[in-house]
Amino acid sequence: MMRVAWLILRKDLTVEVRSMEIVYTTLFFAVSCVLVFAFALVREGRAPEDGAAGILWIAVMFAGNLALGRTFERERQSETLRALLLGPAPRPAVYVGKLLGILALLFGAELLLVPLVALLFQARLLAHPFWLIAILATGTIGFAAVGTLFAAMLIRARSRDVLLPVLLYPVTVPVIIAGVRGTAALLQPELDGGIVRFWVALLVCFDVVFVTLALWTFEPVMTD
Amino acid sequence: MTEIRPGLDFDHVTVHEVSRHFGRRRAVSRVSFVAARGTIIGLLGPNGAGKSTLLAMLATLLRPSAGSIQYGRLQATDAPPELRARIGVLGHDLFLYPELTARENLAFFAALYGQHDAEQTARAALERAGLADRGDDPVAGFSRGMRQRVALERALIHNPRLALLDEPFTGLDEASTMALVSRLRGLRESGAAIVLATHDLDIADGLLDEAIFLREGRMVQSLSRPEGLRSAYRHAMTVQSRS
Amino acid sequence: MPKWFFPAAIVCGVLFAASPFVVANAPFEADLGLVQKIFYYHMPSAWMFLIASIVCGVASVRFLATGDYRHDRTALAAGELIVLFGLLTLVTGPLWARRSWGTFWIWDARTTASLVSWMIACAYLILRRYGGPGSEKLAAGLALFGMANVPFIYISVNYWRTIHPPTTVVPTLPFSLGFPLWFCVISFLLLFVVLLKLRIRVEEQQARVDALYLALDERS
Numbered sequence: 001m002m003r004v005a006w007l008i009l010r011k012d013l014t015v016e017v018r019s020m021e022i023v024y025t026t027l028f029f030a031v032s033c034v035l036v037f038a039f040a041l042v043r044e045g046r047a048p049e050d051g052a053a054g055i056l057w058i059a060v061m062f063a064g065n066l067a068l069g070r071t072f073e074r075e076r077q078s079e080t081l082r083a084l085l086l087g088p089a090p091r092p093a094v095y096v097g098k099l100l101g102i103l104a105l106l107f108g109a110e111l112l113l114v115p116l117v118a119l120l121f122q123a124r125l126l127a128h129p130f131w132l133i134a135i136l137a138t139g140t141i142g143f144a145a146v147g148t149l150f151a152a153m154l155i156r157a158r159s160r161d162v163l164l165p166v167l168l169y170p171v172t173v174p175v176i177i178a179g180v181r182g183t184a185a186l187l188q189p190e191l192d193g194g195i196v197r198f199w200v201a202l203l204v205c206f207d208v209v210f211v212t213l214a215l216w217t218f219e220p221v222m223t224d
Numbered sequence: 225m226t227e228i229r230p231g232l233d234f235d236h237v238t239v240h241e242v243s244r245h246f247g248r249r250r251a252v253s254r255v256s257f258v259a260a261r262g263t264i265i266g267l268l269g270p271n272g273a274g275k276s277t278l279l280a281m282l283a284t285l286l287r288p289s290a291g292s293i294q295y296g297r298l299q300a301t302d303a304p305p306e307l308r309a310r311i312g313v314l315g316h317d318l319f320l321y322p323e324l325t326a327r328e329n330l331a332f333f334a335a336l337y338g339q340h341d342a343e344q345t346a347r348a349a350l351e352r353a354g355l356a357d358r359g360d361d362p363v364a365g366f367s368r369g370m371r372q373r374v375a376l377e378r379a380l381i382h383n384p385r386l387a388l389l390d391e392p393f394t395g396l397d398e399a400s401t402m403a404l405v406s407r408l409r410g411l412r413e414s415g416a417a418i419v420l421a422t423h424d425l426d427i428a429d430g431l432l433d434e435a436i437f438l439r440e441g442r443m444v445q446s447l448s449r450p451e452g453l454r455s456a457y458r459h460a461m462t463v464q465s466r467s
Numbered sequence: 468m469p470k471w472f473f474p475a476a477i478v479c480g481v482l483f484a485a486s487p488f489v490v491a492n493a494p495f496e497a498d499l500g501l502v503q504k505i506f507y508y509h510m511p512s513a514w515m516f517l518i519a520s521i522v523c524g525v526a527s528v529r530f531l532a533t534g535d536y537r538h539d540r541t542a543l544a545a546g547e548l549i550v551l552f553g554l555l556t557l558v559t560g561p562l563w564a565r566r567s568w569g570t571f572w573i574w575d576a577r578t579t580a581s582l583v584s585w586m587i588a589c590a591y592l593i594l595r596r597y598g599g600p601g602s603e604k605l606a607a608g609l610a611l612f613g614m615a616n617v618p619f620i621y622i623s624v625n626y627w628r629t630i631h632p633p634t635t636v637v638p639t640l641p642f643s644l645g646f647p648l649w650f651c652v653i654s655f656l657l658l659f660v661v662l663l664k665l666r667i668r669v670e671e672q673q674a675r676v677d678a679l680y681l682a683l684d685e686r687s
């Protein structure tokens with residue numbers, strides 16, 4: 001199964017590299033997002049308390065939503081998702097392959113966004129790199145796990161563009177709470193390890209539960 | 225060839241009283257036939273007759289609302305994922321990634337179906353499609369006929385036991401059509417069971433071993449070794465009840 | 468309709484008609500006065516909100532597992548009731564909160580978790596309504612995810628201040644305050660069951676009509 005997931009990931013990377021369309025538009029959108037928040041929230045050159053953490057995560061989630069929509073829109077042309085489901089591998093392998101692709105894109109976006117937000121909002125995001133990576137990784141996996149399933153589910157539904165955020169954001173509320181509060185805890189002058197550990201642990205549980213659920217429900221929801 | 229457990233090999237596919245409805249609309253109604261190895265079965269009928277739905281059910285993408293489909297002795301509902309390695313599908317939408325080259329498309333699907341040397345298989349398939357010189361061009365730039373040829377090779381790249389083709393002759397010129405017909409004949413010789421849906425009766429004439437006429441989801445007539453399909457079709461479409 | 472339906476509906480109606488009197492007769496609570504009486508409608512609504520969520524979640528899982536449309540009908544009916552009772556809870560709560568806590572809304576664990584769960588239920592209905600054909604399975608998937616999410620929502624929101632009265636208040640209520648509460652709980656429970664059955668019935672009739680259309684189509 002992992003062989004097929006890896007194949008799909010490689011194929012997606014190859015397709016993407018040809019035009020770089022999704023990568024460029026997603027990154028640009030994420031940066032615009034951050035700018036909009038800067039104009040909305042920064043007063044006299046100072047961002048609100050903990051603002052940087054919130055802005056970072058919102059930008060990731062908005063950009064992620066867009067990227068998910070675009071990735072599956074591509075599979076909708078020529079119905080190639082159907083072709084993947086027709087293959088002899090267990091169908092959840094298709095889910096895993098797509099999930100890995102989205103994760104690669106979002107991690108790339110975060111690589112860009114973290115220094116940008118740290119710079120624009122004078123936030124010491126990079127003070128504790130290990131914990132930051134832990135929070136970003138577990139949170140992004142949680143968001144992408146649910147998002148990939150929902151985006152695949154909606155591929156043949158009407159109004160799919162607006163339904164994806166409608167479905168995705170309420171269900172990923174724990175991710176945004178844990179992500180923002182965990183990241184904000186890293187910005188405090190005195191790092192409280194207990195708090196950060198708690199949020200990371202919560203995110204890990206969330207990831208385990210929801211990836212498992214997604215693997216179980218992928219086949220029933222994708223076939224009629 | 226992918227490694228296949230002996231139990232998954234089948235000599236014929238049995239469709240028994242299969243129906244499928246979507247809400248209030250009946251798409252397929254109590255269709256029965258047997259697709260044996262080395263035969264070509266045609267599903268003929270106007271648009272909306274249920275041909276695509278029937279093919280989707282044979283491909284395990286849809287479950288019948290009633291009736292059963294059996295691959296050899298294996299019920300479709302009990303079938304493991306490996307069964308899909310024996311089925312090849314050419315859909316109406318071709319299933320090709322436009323950004324990838326013809327060779328990359330074929331190699332990807334060859335690898336997906338577990339072919340040992342994907343690159344070599346892709347090359348051979350390109351030869352068969354007569355597109356060896358265009359192998360490194362993105363499929364997006366191909367004409368409909370060329371894309372169809374690549375799509376056909378993609379559908380057959382793993383030497384399936386059951387080939388399902390949905391309107392394969394659409395948009396093809398004379399030469400491509402002849403090439404496709406001879407490819408299908410060759411496939412039949414090699415022992416595959418072929419079910420193809422078409423509304424192009426002239427081409428189907430002389431190609432089919434069995435013709436099944438569908439109208440509004442129902443099987444109105446079934447003919448063995450049909451000749452003169454046009455008149456048979458006209459006759460079948462005016463028949464009120466199933467014969 | 469099953470035999471118990473009409474008697475249940477009548478009893479429910481009677482109880483609801485009587486409830487304002489029962490509530491009015493309950494003694495005034497020391498600090499809050501009249502406004503506290505909203506509690507008698509607020510708590511049962513909250514409990515029905517929770518019960519409807521459980522019914523919807525379980526029915527969705529059964530639908531995904533078996534593909535039997537009866538479970539889908541139950542899930543849909545329960546989903547609508549989640550939104551209804553949730554709305555009641557989320558409206559009566561702030562009315563009470565304004566008097567007792569001084570503000571309409573606070574972001575504590577229970578209120579926020581309820582709001583998020585309510586939004587997931589709304590998303591469920593939106594998906595069923597606008598998702599096009601075949602959205603029943605997708606909605607069931609969403610309901611499953613929503614249900615699995617409840618502990619996570621609760622725990623994550625819980626790290627904030629909690630002003631909500633603790634649940635241990637209920638068993639220790641003196642009879643004079645406890646009776647109106649249980650009276651309303653029973654009325655609401657009956658209401659829930661009656662509405663659920665009614666809604667499922669509507670869907671069943673719809674399915675029967677569809678089957679008739681199909682059979683008619685078959686015959687011709």
